[in-house]
Amino acid sequence: MIFKKGISKIIPDYIKFILRPIYRIIFNTINSLWDSRLKKYIDIKESNKIIFKVLDYGKLTRWRASSFESVEPETLEWISKFNKEDKLLDIGANIGLYSLYAAFKGINVISVEPDALNYALLNLNIRLNKFGNKITPYCIAIHNKTKLSKFNISSDEWGGALNSFDNNLDFKGDEYKPIHTQVVFGTSLDSLENSLPFIPNHLKVDVDGNEYLILLGARGFLQKKSLKSILIELDETRKDYLSSINLIKDSGFKLVKKINSCIDNNDPFFHVKNHIFIR
8 A cells, every 4th residue: 555655656756757848848939939029120221221120019110110211311311421430419219210320320329218118129229230339328318407307108119209308298398198107317418428438429309399408408518519410300389499499509500401201281290390400
């Protein structure tokens, strides 16, 4: 009777010993197949030639990739005219499309993106394209003051936009209800400048509402002769629109282009245009 009980105990343990490595192989294989979906990427093309890749993290990232050449051709043209030794500061980098494009062109870039999801994907895209030696990412908000404050998020999608720092006002200046709030460190360009790894020659600002506050905190930065050009997205209907334009012009810049790809004047973004200034 004792012998039978011993056998019944040994057999299940022996079977487990045999099956355990098989189970591990099956488990790890299933996990690898499941995780492979996170490594799916999209080719970004210029004139039908692949120039870099971005990870496919949903419909919004796919849209950004598919519309790369059509949405803001003026931004691509602007970057293409940089000298090889020039440096770009990209404020509001999102998932990094224009930072990656500049890096592909051989330009060193500082990419600023406070949204947690977008900042993560920005870094993953930098690593995917092996641009770590060209792009330095910062997870901060640029403002007119140095402070910890709420970063209000309007979308839970990877590649989302229309967020705001230290207020809950949208790109038009109207109040909105965020779906999530982070706490982010914010600082002015004048305060940050001495901590940057290099002096930028070109400035891109696309932050959906806080542009004037960024400019207020960059008065000294804008006066520097090393800064050659600025591309900033501004809404012509905002109360601080002319103040933003005048602040840039008073820093020695001339407006050379104002453009928007929207052709429908009923589009809510019809009055949001890229403004390009040169010194």
